[in-house]
Amino acid sequence: KAGVTQTPRYLIKTRGQQVTLSCSPISGHRSVSWYQQTPGQGLQFLFEYFSETQRNKGNFPGRFSGRQFSNSRSEMNVSTLELGDSALYLCASAPEGFRDEQYFGPGTRLTVT
Amino acid sequence: QKEVEQDPGPLSVPEGAIVSLNCTYSNSAFQYFMWYRQYSRKGPELLMYTYSSGNKEDGRFTAQVDKSSKYISLFIRDSQPSDSATYLCAMTGWGNKLVFGAGTILRVKS
Numbered sequence: 001k002a003g004v005t006q007t008p009r010y011l012i013k014t015r016g017q018q019v020t021l022s023c024s025p026i027s028g029h030r031s032v033s034w035y036q037q038t039p040g041q042g043l044q045f046l047f048e049y050f051s052e053t054q055r056n057k058g059n060f061p062g063r064f065s066g067r068q069f070s071n072s073r074s075e076m077n078v079s080t081l082e083l084g085d086s087a088l089y090l091c092a093s094a095p096e097g098f099r100d101e102q103y104f105g106p107g108t109r110l111t112v113t
Numbered sequence: 114q115k116e117v118e119q120d121p122g123p124l125s126v127p128e129g130a131i132v133s134l135n136c137t138y139s140n141s142a143f144q145y146f147m148w149y150r151q152y153s154r155k156g157p158e159l160l161m162y163t164y165s166s167g168n169k170e171d172g173r174f175t176a177q178v179d180k181s182s183k184y185i186s187l188f189i190r191d192s193q194p195s196d197s198a199t200y201l202c203a204m205t206g207w208g209n210k211l212v213f214g215a216g217t218i219l220r221v222k223s
């Protein structure tokens with residue numbers, strides 16, 4: 001079974017721009033979560049989608065948003081990029097979500113200049 | 114104070130050693146505990162998942178949970194150079210939001 005895939009793998013953007021990242025979960029998985037990983041803050045939860053609805057949300061500003069499609073694929077959008085948004089963005093999928101094991105993709109490394 | 118505390122290391126051990134990685138937590142709502150391994154420039158890989166106090170063994174890995182002390186551990190037996198990575202503990206309550214430790218960098222020397 002194929003794992004979680006994320007595109008693109010690397011991205012360079014300029015401050016003020018916006019970016020969209022994509023995640024395809026493991027086949028059959030309906031829950032998709034997004035995390036931000038930085039050297040200073042570690043791994044932090046952004047939000048979780050299940051059946052096209054946001055089910056949980058972390059403590060990030062409204063510039064960070066996401067959505068999930070009917071095939072469970074998910075996208076994450078960051079508007080008005082700031083230098084501090086430079087990070088590895090990780091997507092994780094789980095069968096149903098609650099108390100399930102989460103499997104991570106390889107991540108998208110975003111650099112904001 | 115962070116909800117999950119983990120010694121960042123680095124931890125350096127000789128090949129064949131037993132490695133002990135530890136996390137403490139403060140939130141009593143955490144009921145499900147995981148250990149992930151992350152190689153450089155890769156996503157985290159799930160190693161162990163447990164939800165009850167006690168030990169769970171999988172090959173060379175043993176996860177230990179003590180809910181009364183709010184303390185979890187991962188033991189690696191017969192450590193190999195390929196085990197060199199960052200190890201992350203993670204935990205969650207009834208929702209699906211994982212809270213991670215800062216990660217411990219492990220180096221196994223051949």
